[in-house]
Amino acid sequence: MSRVDQPPHTAPLPRVTGTTGVAGRPSSPRRRWWTAFALLSLLGGLWALADPVFSVPDEPAHAVYAAAAVRGELWAPTTGIDTTVTVPATYANASTAAACFIYDGTVPAGCAELFVAQPGTAEVVTTAGRYPPAYYLFAGSATLVADGATAIYLMRFLTVLVCAALLASAFLSVSERRSPWPLTGLVLACTPMVLFFTGAVNPQGPELAAGIALWASALALFPPPGPAGDGDDAPRVAPRLVLRCLAAMAALALIRPLSVVWLGLIVGVVLLARATGPRLVALLRDRWMLLGGLAVGAMVAMTAVWVLARDALRQWSRPVDLEISRAALFSVSKLDGELAEMVGVFGWLDNAAPGLVQLLWIGAVAVLAVLAAAVGTRRERLALVAVVAISVVMPVVSELSSYRESAFAWQGRYILAFSAGLTVLSGYLLADRFPDDIGWRVCRGLVVAAGVAHLVAFIGNLNRYVHGIDSFWFLDEPGWRPPLPAWLLIAAFILGTAAAVAGLLRVLRGRQDPAPLPAVPAG
Structure with a gap:
């Protein structure tokens, strides 16, 4: 039979692994990263503008230390938790500038002192002067080119850029899976509290973003075995995933005193849930992972030495005289409040997100976790239990170890970089184990609910x-006017949220119905 007489047939169609662009072609990873980065920067920047100067927890202390760090005040004299630094005189009254409205949600922010530039320098006390300096050297660079409120907003915007870059990398990792669930898990990990700290002068934001990014990329390194994933059948390590993991690990190794703990716990749970012998061997043979792992290990060691030398884990002195049993009962009774703080309790714990937000978010997380537990293996279920157990037990243990000196100081945000992994892990466990038609509907509902919660x-x-x-x-006259009109901030946030949700739904739709590729004749 001649070639022209052969019956026409088509070559196998490759699987589409990215979101689709023009004419059904997969969009490039670079384009997806920049799109996610732009949207996250917009939303984080709007939070930065919507919060008055020093309305974020501990922002005065962090801003003062940032201004000191870039001027060489890295190891200033410290007594207890108070470090005395020499900074521009503008920061002399930073700790009291917002005192009239913080802690009291009924008072608008317009009563605050104007934070304007002042000539000269002053000795100022900060409670952040014992913390690892990497974040402060970065954010504090804004104080070399600006002063007053402008410098605070510039420091916030620098923080936004770091957080947006880490979260965009997390998005890229989960969007490479052929299932809608990992992406949905990432969306639920990014609670309103995460975006709130994204736009703040506080290392908490980069810690949260780095923790979520490490969960997303580390789990992607260990796909499930079998036809549904690469697993043991394809031990080759993707360099892009390795680099994303290393970037997140480096951030956690340097950012806050407890960040190295979350780094170790995240890696441990990921290995418990998904590690296999061949995959571990492949990782250990990867040059980038080996060199990067050594570099991260050196960073962890340096941070540990700094934390010990500067006594960076010490809390403020608020002695409490209680029996250990009553102290334990009180600490446990705080857990529901700490759960709410993971979702959204803004300001200086004076501004809880509306009940609708709490209800939508906690319900969505519960749905995802229960479904994951139903389909997971024994190891994977154990990993889910480990995340929940550590998130419950560690705050109580931490408080009981020091409550006689520092009372009950734990807040939900302190462990959120680790606890957010519950939804990311659940998303990966559900990948390729749930019918696509049902998965698409559930994921679509959860993403839309998350968008509504962020907006509210x-x-x-x-x-x-x-x-x-x-x-x-x-109904009432405004008691404070943000740098941009309030209506403009709200309109921009609505548009940004709508664009983000629409983009996420498009990605999810691509997971259900990948764009068909044209048939390729064999001849």
């Missing part, structure tokens, strides 16, 4: 500072 949280937070929590839009 943002508007509620802005209303607290403009009017106070007892007053409302259009």
Whole structure:
């Protein structure tokens, strides 16, 4: 039979692994990263503008230390938790500038002192002067080119860029899976509290972003075995995943005193859930992983030495005289409040997100975790239990170890970099184990609910500072005016959220119905 007489047939169609672009072609990873980075930067930047100067927890202390760090005040004299540094005189009253409205959600922010540039220098006390200096050297660079409130907003925007880069990398890792679930797990890991700290002068934001990024990329290094994933059948390590993991690990190794603990716990749980012998061998043979791992190990060692030498884990002195049994009961009773703080309790714990936000988010996380437990293997279920158990036990143990000196100081955000992994892990466990049609519907509902929750949280937070929590839009005169008009911030956040949700739904739709590729004749 001649070639022209052969029956036409088509070559096998390759699987589409990315979101689709023009004419059904997969969009490039670079383009997806930049798109995610732009949207996250927009949303984080809007949070930065919607919060008055020093309305974020401990922001005055962090801003003072940032201004000191870039001027060489890295090891200033410290007594207890107080470090005395020499900084521009502008920061002399930083700790009291917002005192009139923090802790009282009914008071608008307009009563605060104007934070304006002052000539000369001053000795100022900060409680952040014992922390690892990497973040402060980076954020503090803004104080070399600006002063007053402008410098605070510039430091916030620098923080936004770091967080957006880490979270965009996390998005890239989960979007490479052929299932909608990992992406949905990442969306639920990014609670309103994460975006709140993304736009703040506080190393908490980069810690949260780095923790979520490590969960997303480390789990992607260990796909399930069998036809549903690469697993043991394809031990080759993707360099892009290795680099994303190393970037997140480096950030955690340097950012905060407890970040190295979350780094170790995240790696441990990931290995418990998904590690296999061939995959571990492949990772250990990878040059980038080996060299990068050594570099991260050196960073962890340096941070550990710094933390010990500077006594960076010491809390403020608030002695409490209670029996250990009653102290344990009180610490356990705080856990529900700490769960709410992981979702959204803004300001200086004076501005809880509306109940609708808490309900939507906790319900969505519960749905994801229960489904994952139902389909997971024994090891994977044990990993899920480990995340929940550590998230519950560690705050109690930490408080009981020091409550006689520092009372009950733990907040939900302290462990969120680790606890957020519950949804990311659940998403990976559900990948390729749930019917696509049902998975698409559930994931679509969860993503839309998350978008609504973010929007409600943002508007509620802005209303607290403009009017106070007892007053409302259009009914009361504004008691504070943000740098941009409040209506413009809300409109921009609506558009940004809508664009993000639409993009996520498009990616999810691509997981259900990959764009068909044209048939290729064999001849």
